[in-house]
Amino acid sequence: MDLFKGRTAVLATMHRKEQAIAPILESEFDLKVIVPSDFNTDQFGTFTREIARTGDQIEAAHRKALSAIEQTGLDFAIASEGSFAPHPAMPMLPSDREIVLLIDTVHNLEIIGEVISLETNFAHRSVSSFEQAREFAIKVGFPEHKLVVIDQDQITKGICDFQQLEELINAASKPVHLETDMRAMHNPTRMKAIAQATQDLVKKLKSSCPNCSKPGFSVSDIKRGLPCGWCNAPTDLILAEIYRCQTCGFEQLLPTESQVADPMYCAFCNP
Ligand SMILES: [Zn+2]
Ligand SMILES: [Zn+2]
Structure with a gap:
């Protein structure tokens, strides 16, 4: 994909997140990542709550990226945002949700890479x-x-x-x-999670929408109910993944590889 080839993206950070993000994007897409020398992201909120974070995580990253575009006059920006909360599926464990958001005003793109990592020292x-x-x-x-x-x-x-x-x-x-x-440059574990979210962004950028052909066609939801191999009753296993285009909203249901569930997952055959 050469949508980004030879272009310069501004990364809205003052916490050295370029260490995690830049090498991955530069080698994948042949682009250049720069960091503004005087960009103050604390105006968008801090972890240590001198400044409350407004809006949600995606909104915060979105505002950072737009502000970097405004400050530099470039048409291409990246911002990242982390949040620390109990893991959605395992509420006893703390997790780090990292997003890396890319805005390309030339191609009218806004794509988000994401990871929810259980590896965090947040405490x-x-x-x-x-x-x-x-x-x-x-x-x-x-x-x-x-x-x-x-x-x-x-x-x-x-x-x-x-x-x-x-x-x-x-x-x-x-x-x-x-x-x-939890500031990235003071937290190597978080830096690793930011790199993982960047890898997820790369994966999404490489998958294009069958409807509008823009990059960012990725799993947005799952549908459960894979039928039991013996009695055909729906189980809790995943039946299909719902892919959604982050640009035009086109959705497609893609079945998982397995056609039927092992009866051990069936509430009737193997209670
Ligand atoms: Zn689309
Ligand atoms: Zn069954």
Whole structure:
């Protein structure tokens, strides 16, 4: 696909996300990714809540990308956005949902790559001693993963060594709140998830819509009810994937490879 060949895309980041995103897109599409030197994404909201995040995750990425287009005068932008919440299918476990969004105003495209990763160190804890802080820090992968200390309304981010942590904890009023620094450049695990979302974006960009032929034709939903191989009753297994074009909205139901379900998944044959 050479829609993007030789073009320059601006990546709206100040947290070095280009380390995860640029090499993948540049090698896949023969394009160049640049980062504006003075782009302040904190105006769109921060994790440590000095500025509340408005709108949802996609909206936030969308606004970042448009703002980078406006600032640079380029016609092609990428933005990414993460959010941390219980996993949709396994609510006991924290997950990192990362999206990487691409806007191409020449071809009128807006495509989103996404991953929901269970690999995250997202955590917080209130502590009353450095010993407790140390225990938490080790558990979340400190010092490779940095920390944030919130002492009443004093927020210190990017803490990266035990000595600094000890000084802050000792000086703070107790209990003091500790949390993982989720900014990409301070969190190698998150950086990995951003790369995975970029891979998903690549996959979607390479799949084009049978209706309008634009890239971004991808699975948007699934339909359950694969029939039991013995009695034909619908099971909980996936019958088909629903593909949807992110540009024109065209939908297509594509059956999965298996025609029937193993009766072990059937509520009647094997309760
Ligand atoms: Zn389409
Ligand atoms: Zn059955």
